[in-house]
Amino acid sequence: MVNPRITPLAKDVTLAGLAASAGGDWLYFKIDVPKGATNLTFSTAGGVGDADLYVRRQFFPTATKHDKVSTVDGNTERCTIASPEAGTWYVALMPYKDFSGLSLVGSYVVPGTVHRRARRGSS
Numbered sequence: 001m002v003n004p005r006i007t008p009l010a011k012d013v014t015l016a017g018l019a020a021s022a023g024g025d026w027l028y029f030k031i032d033v034p035k036g037a038t039n040l041t042f043s044t045a046g047g048v049g050d051a052d053l054y055v056r057r058q059f060f061p062t063a064t065k066h067d068k069v070s071t072v073d074g075n076t077e078r079c080t081i082a083s084p085e086a087g088t089w090y091v092a093l094m095p096y097k098d099f100s101g102l103s104l105v106g107s108y109v110v111p112g113t114v115h116r117r118a119r120r121g122s123s
Contacts, residue, residue: 008029011031016103017100017103018047018100018102027092029093033088038083041079042106044093051075053069054069055089058088058090
């Protein structure tokens, strides 16, 4: 692997329309996780085919070197790290079979932040 293209992920922002061919290059992403964050989660969904999800802190994940991996059939993959170390986390999608139309999202919880649900107005 020589200088793969790395797409930055933003917390809770879904990247859609991802595709790759079996036997081809893996797709690489990265997200910066702040100190104190919990429940770092990467999820894929949708589309057709079969992409496997690999996660590793500080370095590109590979088939043999990774911190978490999800290799279920299809495109619904999920990796969660309950207490992630702060820093850059790399995510790779390995095309086990050709896949297209896949979505990827990375999220984590920052202690002390308030999540407010939208209120419905009264009519």
